[in-house]
Amino acid sequence: MIPPSPASVPEASLPTADRSLFHIISPKQFSRPLLDELCELTTAARTLAKSRHGARALQMLLADxxxxxxxxxxxxxxxxxxxxACHILGIRTSEIRNASTSSEVKGETVEDSIRTFSSYVDVIIMRSWEQGLAERAAEHMNSIPRPVPIVNxxxxxxxxxxxxxxDIYTLDRSFSDRGGIDGKTIGLMGDLLRGRTARSLAYLMKNYSDVRLVFIAPSGFEMQDDIKSHLDEHKVEWYDTDQLEEVLPDLDAVYVTRIQTEWDDPDSPVQVDYSKFQIGLEQVKSMRSDAAIMHPLPRGPELHPAVDADPRAMYWRQERNGMWMRVAALLKTFGVDDQFRSIYQDHNIG
Amino acid sequence: MIPPSPASVPEASLPTADRSLFHIISPKQFSRPLLDELCELTTAARTLAKSRHGARALQMLLADxxxxxxxxxxxxxxxxxxxxACHILGIRTSEIRNASTSSEVKGETVEDSIRTFSSYVDVIIMRSWEQGLAERAAEHMNSIPRPVPIVNxxxxxxxxxxxxxxDIYTLDRSFSDRGGIDGKTIGLMGDLLRGRTARSLAYLMKNYSDVRLVFIAPSGFEMQDDIKSHLDEHKVEWYDTDQLEEVLPDLDAVYVTRIQTEWDDPDSPVQVDYSKFQIGLEQVKSMRSDAAIMHPLPRGPELHPAVDADPRAMYWRQERNGMWMRVAALLKTFGVDDQFRSIYQDHNIG
Amino acid sequence: MIPPSPASVPEASLPTADRSLFHIISPKQFSRPLLDELCELTTAARTLAKSRHGARALQMLLADxxxxxxxxxxxxxxxxxxxxACHILGIRTSEIRNASTSSEVKGETVEDSIRTFSSYVDVIIMRSWEQGLAERAAEHMNSIPRPVPIVNxxxxxxxxxxxxxxDIYTLDRSFSDRGGIDGKTIGLMGDLLRGRTARSLAYLMKNYSDVRLVFIAPSGFEMQDDIKSHLDEHKVEWYDTDQLEEVLPDLDAVYVTRIQTEWDDPDSPVQVDYSKFQIGLEQVKSMRSDAAIMHPLPRGPELHPAVDADPRAMYWRQERNGMWMRVAALLKTFGVDDQFRSIYQDHNIG
Known part of the structure; x- marks a missing residue:
């Protein structure tokens, strides 16, 4: 059985996509200048942390x-x-990692829970099964006297x-001596219907020039129409295919994703032949020598561990980049990016 | 079915209720001077933390x-x-948030578990289903060579x-330009039989002059006789009623509480008409313009979210006050209140 | 039913047992000089932390x-x-405390999980039901470009x-005015078949001269042959007995252990008369006045709480020593032991 497609998220009442950030809810907030700035901050934070002195300076930035x-x-x-990422910046963390530890058992509304968290902390980083919940939380914050930022x-x-x-940062770095993301051909492979990472990445491609997207998915798991319309509107070229071998030699990057079985109806799990949508040593052979192989991880059979040793495998780096990009995002959310930059420059001069 | 009433806690072998604290177990430990001092420390800590410099100074106080x-x-x-509260003071925290993560599965006694925790940390903050457990833990600590404070x-x-x-702090602040808690009429509403917050608050009222308590509860959920006898002994006036509308206009504060269904026998849940024990916009209209509406949260249907926007709604502030009062309590428990005061004065002068 | 015996761990491809440590996987890594050094570091760390100034200096050592x-x-x-131990050294911690919170539910391999953790942190401290898993993790780390130490x-x-x-540290301290562990007679009592603490301690005894080990266990729970062969090879004397009363007066230390029922087949739990393998006030009477009573805790009926007050009871101290020994081990793993020593000397001089 083919799973139902997610409804598209309604346009959020979010801050304009300029270079400031408070809540981080949706890829819709990111303009090209902001993306470029976040990439610059990510690299600077990684570099600063390499020295002990720099790491300590980072930890003082948001220590309170x-x-x-x-x-x-x-x-x-x-x-x-x-x-x-919080620890790198000196932020102290509290956690709820499953619903059963929480007041939800006492029947509290999500609005009350979120407001409670905002009583105690300076930022709420949240993940949920429920679509649109982070946006709802951000809207609730905007309605109370002492809001804190929500990070989706x-x-x-x-x-x-x-x-x-x-993902943007990893692509940008992978193509750093080839002019960045502009002009590249990027394949997105796997469960494009339900994989939110592929959806969000495709969405952001409007910010780059002359990008071609190739959606490589089994029948029934294609990229949804809301994303395709969005790409059409912004004149981003895209193609659908289920023939991996055919397109692989042309790709500058292949973004491999996992089948999202956790969204399946447990009574009728999806039955699909996934064997044609896998990257192993054989497939890597046909790729460009400067291509990037990416994956949001965790992986299943769609990406063979033997590929890890290939210099084109970027996914472990991509994972580590995630922590540093989140450092950069938190710098923006707390408005300490300029303070960070001056520390960074002092360290590089000193 | 009416649930059984809790037995009253036996008089603890606790330190005399002077102005020092080690264990924090029972409201019986708090004298008026100590309550006033804790309120003063709470306000000072909140104020100090408003500046970045002050927040850092607080974080150094108990950083080791x-x-x-x-x-x-x-x-x-x-x-x-x-x-x-711990993080504000720089204290590092470890946690157990359900019994299943713990050695209890290996059949350890609570005394051994508590002594184990005391091997590793400087204070144990504990919460349990079992009545008197914090007191037992404190008594065990008093019997070993290297006790650490227990906070109930x-x-x-x-x-x-x-x-x-x-709750005392929030009442005190709400009446700050009306002479504080002395002389006020305070309504406690809801499941007074099992709501430990209402019981503890009523108990502490003996420390204030000319307070009148109004217990507003459905039949079968009235405040227990141990608290009433205690109030009689200390000449605190109290009344029982199940007529909210009648008493509401006279109250300086109404302390709303939730029905504590988690204590119900699951085979025979309590069946009570709670609809007469709810505060909504209609009820708020009849209240004094300077009244305070409080609730320990989380809330259920007894307190309507529409009330949140009313200036008399104190419960979100009350929740946030909780963190700062706990900061104050930890300052006393660790005996760094004088050190804190001198930091606070330096910041206010500087 | 007698439980199956664990297979012995294969010789690890671990760093030679000199005085450096990266991964900490097996007692096989510890030579006498390294053991002596770790004991010295443990005492120094405990001592340094007694002053507030010293505790702060410790916390700065690995604060990044x-x-x-x-x-x-x-x-x-x-x-x-x-x-x-991490908090004492200023290390920030993240935790997974049961498998259900983890990506294991998404079917990730342990190798991928460990590599993921290594993307974010500087050391992985791991505990698992699966024999040899820490060793496998260390081997995987050795195969990747950016390994972090694994602590088993x-x-x-x-x-x-x-x-x-x-345990070594506690024995060493208990015999500090009697020449240390060399020449002592040490009884190991309880479920020696499955108790990994007793196995590891016995293993390490080869590093000390003239030690005699007495294995006191019910039939079917004796120390396994792999350990006995190892002791024979290193000329450490050992004896098997099930007569506690007979051997107790001769022991310099008795190391009591718990029956490890969590390894039982739930359908056929072990049925053993454990009443002859218990230490209470009666048994303590027959012991040497300078003997040490140890237990890895948590305890069951094999060690009566009345023994706690006896000056020979070392187990609570042993538990606390564990935290400090782990501080020492982390100092070595991060290679900051020399830096620590110079801080320690400055504090003792200053």
């Missing part, structure tokens, strides 16, 4: 701040990435904005 | 201390409030002393 | 480091001991190296 990680949808990777760490099947940011 | 949050009874709010974050149906402290 | 505590086998005591906090029924270290 406190964060809440509210993960009612469990996620090891995203949780750890955010938690350690994934809500429902739709967007996962910080994942999209780290 | 470690706390254990042992919450075998889950509670998001109280957990977060204590955890962040709620044990069983009885007392919840730091909640009572934050 | 981050640790992952990956405990797929729950353990309150070992978790808290490591978590607080217990894997399967086999070794638990930091527990063995703290």
């Amino acid at each position: 701040k406190r964060a809440m990680l509210y993960f009612s949808q469990p996620s090891t990777r995203t949780f750890l990435s955010f938690n350690n 760490a994934g809500s429902g099947k739709d967007h996962h904005p910080t994942q999209a940011l780290l | 201390k470690r706390a254990m949050l042992y919450f075998s009874q889950p509670s998001t709010r109280t957990f977060l409030s204590f955890n962040n 974050a709620g044990s069983g149906k009885d007392h919840h002393p730091t909640q009572a402290l934050l | 480091k981050r640790a992952m505590l990956y405990f797929s086998q729950p353990s309150t005591r070992t978790f808290l001991s490591f978590n607080n 906090a217990g894997s399967g029924k086999d070794h638990h190296p930091t527990q063995a270290l703290l």
Whole structure:
């Protein structure tokens, strides 16, 4: 059985996509200048942290701040990435990692829970099964006297904005001596119907010139029409295919994704032949020598561990980039990016 | 079916209720001078933290201390409030938030578990389903060579002393330009039989002059006789009623509480018409213009969200006060209140 | 039914047992000079932390480091001991305390999970039900470009190296005015078949001269042959007995252990008369006046709480020593032991 498609997220009442950030809810907030700035901050933060002195300076930046990680949808990777991004900046963290530890058992509304968290901390990083919940939380914050920023760490099947940011950063770095993302051909492969990382990444491509997207998916798991319309509107070229071998030699990057079985109806799990949508040593042979192989991880059979040793494998780097991109996003959210830049420059001069 | 009433807690072998604190177990420990001092410390800590410099100074006060949050009874709010109070003071925290993560599965006694925690940390903040457990833990600490303070974050149906402290603080602030709590008429509404917050707050009223308490509860959920006898002994006036509308116009504050269904026998849940014990916009109209509406949260249908926007709604402030009152309590428990005062004065002068 | 015996761990491809440490996987890594050095560091760290100034200096040592505590086998005591050891050194911690919070639900391999953790943190402290898993993790780390150290906090029924270290330290301190561990007679009592602490401690005895080991166990729970062969090879004397009363007066130390029922087949739990393998006030009477009574805790009926007040009871001290020994081990793993020593000397001179 083919799973139902997610409804598209309604346009949020979010701050204009200029170069400031308070809530981080949707890829819709990111303009090209902001994306470029976040990439610059990410690289600077990584570089600064390499020296002990720099790492200490980073840790002092937000040392008096406190964060809440509210993960009612469990996620090891995203949780750890955010938690350690906070620690890098000196932010103290509190956590809820499943709904059962929470007041939800006492029947509290999400609005009341979020407002409660905002009583104690300076930022709420949240992930949930429910689509649109982060946006609802941000709207509630905007209605109370003492709002704190909401960072969406994934809500429902739709967007996962910080994942999209780290993917952008990894693409940008992979093509750093080839003019960046502009002009590249990028394949997105796997469960494009439900994989929110692929959706968010495709969405952001409007910010780059002459990008071609190739959607490589089994029948029934194609990229949804809302994203395709959006790309059409912004004149981003895209193609659908289920023939991986045919398109692989032309790709500058292939973004491999996992089948999202956790969204399946448990009574009628999806039955699809996924064997044609896998990257192994054989497939890598046909790729460009300067191509980038990416994956949001965790992986299943769609990406063979033997590929890890290939210099084109970028996914482990991509994972680590995630932590540093989240550091950059938090710098913006707390408005300390300029303070960070002056520390960074002092360290490079000193 | 009417649930059984909790037995009253036996008089603890606690330190005399002077102005020092080690363990924080029961409202019985709090004299008027100590309550006034804790209110003063709470306001000072909140004020100091408003400047970045002040927040950093607070974080250095107990930066070499470690706390254990042992919450075998889950509670998001109280957990977060204590955890962040620790973080404000620089205390590092470790946590157990349900019994299943703990050695209890290996059959260890509570005494051994508590002594184990005391091997690793400098304070144990604990919450449990079992009445008197915090007191037992404190007594065990008093019998070993290297005791650490026990802070009761709620044990069983009885007392919840730091909640009572934050309620006192919120009342005191709400009446700050009307002479404080002395002489006020305070209504306590809801499940007074099992709501430990209402019990603890009523208990503490003996420390204030000319207070009148109005217990507003459905039949079968009235305030228990142990508290009433205690109030009689200390000449605190009290009344029972089930007619909210009648008494509402006379109240300086109404303290609304939730029905504590988690204590119900699951095989025979309580069947009560609670509709007459709810505060909504209609009820608020009949209240004094300077009245305070309080609630320990989380709330159910007894307090309508539309009331949030009314200036008399104090419950969100009350919740946030909880974190700062816990900061104050920890300052006393660690005996750094004088050191804190001198930092506070330096900041105000500088 | 007698439980199956654990297979012995294969010789690890570990760094030679000199005085450096990266991964901490097995007691096989510890030579006498390294053991002596770790004991020296443990005492120095405990001493330094007694002054506030010293505690702060310790906290600065690794303040820019981050640790992952990956405990797929729950353990309150070992978790808290490591978590607080990290906090003493200023290390920020992230945790997984049961498998259900983790990506394992998404079918990720352990190798991928460990590599993910290594993307975010500087050390991975892990505990699992699966024998050899820490070793596998260390081997995987050795194969990737950016390895972080793995610290084994217990894997399967086999070794638990930091527990063995703290036991060595406690024995060494208990005999500090009697020439240390050399020449002593040490009884190991209880479930020696499955108790990994007893196995690891016995293993390490080869590093001391003229030690005699007495294995006191019910039939079917004797120390396994792999350990006995190892002792024979290194000329460490050992005896088997099931007569506690007979041997007790001769012991310099008795190391009591718990029956490890959590390894039982739930359908056929072990049925053994354990009443002859218990230490109470009666048994203590027959012991040497300078003997040491040890236990890895948590305890069951094999060690009566009345013994706690006896000056020979070392187990609570042993538990606390565990945290400090883990501080020492982390100093070595991060290679800051020399830096620590110079801080320690400055404090003692100043």
